[in-house]
Amino acid sequence: MRDTIEKRLKAVNDRIRDASLACGRDPKSVRLIAVSKTVPADRVHTAIKAGATALGENYVQEAREKIQALKEEDVSWHFIGHLQSNKAKYAVGLFDLIHSVDSVKLAKELNRRAGASGKVQDILIQVNISGEETKSGIEAEQALDLVREISFLENLTICGLMTMPPYFNAPDKVRPYFRALRSLQTLIRQEAIPNVEMTELSMGMTGDFETAIQEGSTLVRIGTAIFGGRA
Numbered sequence: 749m750r751d752t753i754e755k756r757l758k759a760v761n762d763r764i765r766d767a768s769l770a771c772g773r774d775p776k777s778v779r780l781i782a783v784s785k786t787v788p789a790d791r792v793h794t795a796i797k798a799g800a801t802a803l804g805e806n807y808v809q810e811a812r813e814k815i816q817a818l819k820e821e822d823v824s825w826h827f828i829g830h831l832q833s834n835k836a837k838y839a840v841g842l843f844d845l846i847h848s849v850d851s852v853k854l855a856k857e858l859n860r861r862a863g864a865s866g867k868v869q870d871i872l873i874q875v876n877i878s879g880e881e882t883k884s885g886i887e888a889e890q891a892l893d894l895v896r897e898i899s900f901l902e903n904l905t906i907c908g909l910m911t912m913p914p915y916f917n918a919p920d921k922v923r924p925y926f927r928a929l930r931s932l933q934t935l936i937r938q939e940a941i942p943n944v945e946m947t948e949l950s951m952g953m954t955g956d957f958e959t960a961i962q963e964g965s966t967l968v969r970i971g972t973a974i975f976g977g978r979a
């Protein structure tokens with residue numbers, strides 16, 4: 749198993765490098781988030797020893813235990829799942845970057861909790877770029893207003909945007925959605941809102957990360973290609 753995770757991680761890093769160079773990007777401008785949801789701590793540890801530096805988790809309770817078990821490791825933890833406001837206090841204590849902020853309510857709660865623990869919390873705005881009803885994330889048309897409204901919250905830094913496209917393992921079908929997220933990023937950046945950085949684009953998973961890199965992704969969230977299929 750150890751061998752497999754090491755080999756897979758290397759293969760993914762090679763593919764990120766190749767995809768970046770092929771479209772004229774510096775490979776260092778794309779960071780790999782190894783998505784470790786449902787993966788036990790010992791296998792995550794193997795990935796860390798093999799060079800993974802950022803881990804992505806979807807469930808607060810599961811992440812809490814794993815982060816505790818791996819607390820000696822010098823890695824960053826990212827929250828990429830749906831976050832309920834009542835879990836905000838835990839999330840602030842656990843995660844370096846929260847990818848899934850999609851409401852004023854959640855942002856305010858995170859701001860309050862960050863302030864209470866003397867932290868400035870980095871966040872991304874999750875955008876429902878396809879407009880499908882079932883997907884979480886704020887509608888693209890409302891994203892700028894959300895950013896404006898929460899830019900005043902002093903314990904948050906809005907670092908960029910995140911999306912989940914409506915298709916899996918269909919790189920050519922998802923390209924327009926990645927492109928749309930990047931356009932939205934450009935539009936928001938042009939507003940030059942104080943306290944808003946907007947440098948990150950979290951997009952691309954196992955089935956489509958090369959397309960995402962071509963379209964400007966800075967954070968690719970990859971689980972299956974590193975850890976294998978989830979039960």
Ligand SMILES: *Cc1c(COP(=O)(O)O)cnc(C)c1O
Nearest residue numbers: 783828953954955969970971972
């Ligand atoms: C599970 C998950 C991923 C990783 O998906 P893979 O297809 O296993 O690479 C990425 N982003 C989010 C939000 C996820 O929930």
